[in-house]
Amino acid sequence: MYDAKEEIKSRLPVEDVVGRYVELKRAGRSLKGRSPWGVDKTPSFMVSPEKGIWHDFSANKGGDIFTFLMEVEGITFKEAMERLAREAGVDLAKYGGRTGDDKKLAEKKERLREALKLATTYYQACLVRNRQVCEYVFYKRNLTRSTVAEFKIGYSPESGHALIDVLKKRGFTEEELASAGLLNRFKKDLFKNRMMIPFFDTDGTIVGYTARIIGAGEPKYLNTPETILFNKSRFIFGLCQAKEAIRHSNFVVIVEGNMDVISSHQAGVKEAVATSGTAMTKQHLKILSRFTSDIRLAYDSDEAGVKATERAVELAGDLGIDLTIISDYHGAKDPDELIQKDPALWKKAVETRVPAVDWLLERYAEKLNLSLAPDKRKFSDIALKLLGYVKDEIEYATYEAKIAKKLGISVEVLREKGARLEKEIENSSAKRFLRKPKTTNVPDHIKRLEDNLLALKVCGNITKVEIPLETPKDSTRLSELELIFNTNYGSIKNLDYEKEAKSLLDRYEKEMKKEKIKALQAALEALDEADPKYEEALSKLNELLKSER
Numbered sequence: 001m002y003d004a005k006e007e008i009k010s011r012l013p014v015e016d017v018v019g020r021y022v023e024l025k026r027a028g029r030s031l032k033g034r035s036p037w038g039v040d041k042t043p044s045f046m047v048s049p050e051k052g053i054w055h056d057f058s059a060n061k062g063g064d065i066f067t068f069l070m071e072v073e074g075i076t077f078k079e080a081m082e083r084l085a086r087e088a089g090v091d092l093a094k095y096g097g098r099t100g101d102d103k104k105l106a107e108k109k110e111r112l113r114e115a116l117k118l119a120t121t122y123y124q125a126c127l128v129r130n131r132q133v134c135e136y137v138f139y140k141r142n143l144t145r146s147t148v149a150e151f152k153i154g155y156s157p158e159s160g161h162a163l164i165d166v167l168k169k170r171g172f173t174e175e176e177l178a179s180a181g182l183l184n185r186f187k188k189d190l191f192k193n194r195m196m197i198p199f200f201d202t203d204g205t206i207v208g209y210t211a212r213i214i215g216a217g218e219p220k221y222l223n224t225p226e227t228i229l230f231n232k233s234r235f236i237f238g239l240c241q242a243k244e245a246i247r248h249s250n251f252v253v254i255v256e257g258n259m260d261v262i263s264s265h266q267a268g269v270k271e272a273v274a275t276s277g278t279a280m281t282k283q284h285l286k287i288l289s290r291f292t293s294d295i296r297l298a299y300d301s302d303e304a305g306v307k308a309t310e311r312a313v314e315l316a317g318d319l320g321i322d323l324t325i326i327s328d329y330h331g332a333k334d335p336d337e338l339i340q341k342d343p344a345l346w347k348k349a350v351e352t353r354v355p356a357v358d359w360l361l362e363r364y365a366e367k368l369n370l371s372l373a374p375d376k377r378k379f380s381d382i383a384l385k386l387l388g389y390v391k392d393e394i395e396y397a398t399y400e401a402k403i404a405k406k407l408g409i410s411v412e413v414l415r416e417k418g419a420r421l422e423k424e425i426e427n428s429s430a431k432r433f434l435r436k437p438k439t440t441n442v443p444d445h446i447k448r449l450e451d452n453l454l455a456l457k458v459c460g461n462i463t464k465v466e467i468p469l470e471t472p473k474d475s476t477r478l479s480e481l482e483l484i485f486n487t488n489y490g491s492i493k494n495l496d497y498e499k500e501a502k503s504l505l506d507r508y509e510k511e512m513k514k515e516k517i518k519a520l521q522a523a524l525e526a527l528d529e530a531d532p533k534y535e536e537a538l539s540k541l542n543e544l545l546k547s548e549r
Contacts (some may be wrong), residue, residue, distance in 0.1 A: 004085065004092055011088040014052045017065045022047075022510050030483070035059050036072055036247050037292075039525045046487055051479035057487065060444050060451070062480040072292035073202045073243065082106075083203055105228070112180040112229055115172050116198075116206040118292075119182060122156025122340045123196040131157055136214055137195060141259070142340060145449055150241060152198050156191035156211065181208055181224040191222065197229060197258060199276070200240035210258050210276060213466060221258075223276065234283045237261055237276040243291060245270035251294035253326065253350055254280070260298070260335040267343035267349055272298075272335075279308065282315050289319050298326040298335050306363050310386070313356045317389035325359040328352055348400065357386050357399060365406065376407050380454070383407075384418045394523055410517050448509040448513070455485035460497035465505060517544050 015024060015031055022033040022045055031047040037059045044057040052053035055062035061071055069080040085092050087529035093103035127133055127148075134153045137143055143153070156163065164187075167177055177183050184190045194211035201207050208224025224230050238261035246252045253272045255261055275284050288295055297312060299305040309325065314322040330345050332338035339346045364382050383403045390396045404411045450469060457467045458481045472478060481505040489495055523533075 004090060005081070007067070008081070008084050008088045008090050009052055011090065012065055012084060013049060014054060014065050014068075015047055015049045017084075018047050018068055019053055030486070037061075046483055048479065048483050051483065053476055053479040053483060055480050055487070056485050057484075060447055062483070064476045066084045067476075071290060071467060072084060072247070074239070074287045075202060106328045109228060111172070111176055113205055113207075114225070114426075115167060115176060115180045116208070116229075118167060118170060119163055119180075120152050120154060120196075120198050120206050122163060123156055124152060124155075126157055126162075127153065127155040127196075133195070133214060137329065142194075143262065144266060147262060150265070151262055152206075154196040154198075155214075156189065156194045156196050158193040160188045160192050163191075170331045179227060181227045181230060190224075192241075193217070194222065196261070199224065199235060199237065201229075202240055202243060204240055207235070212259070218460070232276065232278045234287065235276055235525075236284055236287060238265070238273040239287070241265060242271055242273050246288075246291045250292050251296060252288050252292055253287075253298055255298045255335050256300065257334065257336065263336045264341040264346065266347050269347055271350075280312050280315065282318070282428070285312070285315050285319055285321060289321055293320065294322050294324075296324050296326050296350065297356065298349075300334065301327060301363060306360065309356060310360055312391050313360065313386065316356070317391050317415075320391065323356040324353040325356050326350055326353050327359060330482065349360050357390065359401075360386055361403070361406075372407065380407060380414065380417060381421075384414070385419070385420060393518060435537065443511075443515070445506070446511050449504055451481070451484055453504050453508060455481045455488065456497055456501045458482070459485035460489070460501065462497060462501050464498045465501040467501060467505060513547070517541065520544070 017327065018024065018033075021036045024031040024033045024047060025043075026032075027046075029048070029050060031049065032043045033045045033047070034043050035045045035056050035058045037056070045054070046057070047054045053064055054068055055063065056138050061067075063071075065084060066077060066080045069075065069084065070077060073080070076085070082092070084219070090102070093106070127137065137153065137155075147153075151383045163182060164174070164177060167182075168174075174183065174187055182190055191209065191211045193214050195214060197210045197212070198206045199210065208227065208230040210224075213220055213222075223232070228233060242252070242261075242265070248375040249271050251271055255264065255272050255274050258274050258276055261272045261274045262356070264270070273288070275281075285295070293315065297309060301307055313323055326349050328349050329335070329338045330341070330349070332341055335346055335349075335482065338349065343409060361383060364379060368379050370376055370379060380403070383399075387396065387399055387403070390399060400411050400414060404414045407414070447494070453467050454469055456462055457469065458471060458478060472481070489497070489500070520537050523537045
């Protein structure tokens, strides 16, 4: 599949792919622009047409056209490969190895996409021809014509065979329509007398629908079932329309309903998305985390909303995501109702948010009487469970102190209970839920130091300074390091690369030592003093602290 990858790259210049998202200007042999993630104040996004690579110095990201599409669209390598192959006119089935579906399945997917595209056009035509439905959409739901056009909203007739008749005339079989999720078990139209809202993939391809009944009837909302195009555990409603705003604002708002998303976009908060009728999954958060680490939840404060938030906090802890809660709806029950009341209030609510753990602690505290010992016990159980989801050491210590103060106890007593519960769970072979904080990702400032050191090692002809970083073998990574070197050092005359490397290496070693100290301190917090590993960790910590003096 290496040959297919190179063939795609040869047909799609990196500046063309990147240029759809970033306005590029010539800067010598390279091109320069503003970060598509909106994190720079001056242009710091560099593209090398000659090497076919890019590097964003402000966001600390880089690579080729495949990694760019993965980062900017929040998709996997497989999805990026398939999308760019279609665009370049490269048939992946002709090349050895497999990164996608075989030719037969790929052709089937393309047929289903075409069926859904035609169905959407048909539904749109049905909407404009039905006065009663227009009144419902434009007046009762208060949707504007531009919003209806942007989301391609339509109407499915009541007959039960209208769509199937149209698509059969266009050459589609019942089997294909069933595979696309358009038919029910009786081989009739699945959607009848409903406002049709398409599900768009991130590239704008229609993969299914959510449909709202017009008038009385159940279910109120009906979604496309799982198909080879639609996977509800990965699908995020509104992301296709929101991704541009998310990249530039550097935050995303997750609301509960699809209509909340549409109303929010119409009100000007275009960063809104929804998980579309299913509980949040790790896949949902992983996709969104590729766009931003600032994720804001706009859930109800009822029991279901609290449980959903707790689940999101657990998932976010593993991914290093900053999760906050939007909860001030000014008396409205949800974002949609608040927007109908006053769009400006919704914009204000999005900016007034609180950390998710704080919000959850307050919700649980409201349900209990913390002057009573049994309720204090219950609250401490819940609070310790939430603490297990917090990874950062400073955050962890802050919440420990806050919880202890709320309970009227010392931090030491809280830690003792946490250690006891953890041992009980381990002894019972239960699934461990109390996890001590740890930092798994390389901090950005260390990653930048590593990039610069490697750039000097690869391109600066360093011989006197031993840089303890392995030289990459990947050609794309090597080209990226060359771009970093040329950007950071190429225009500086008479620069002593050996001296620069020595200075960077000293800073790098100091920062790595700090990280080791933090890790050992966290380990000591987690270990019992009687544990042999405690003395070992303490000895290593003392050695590092001694070398710091």
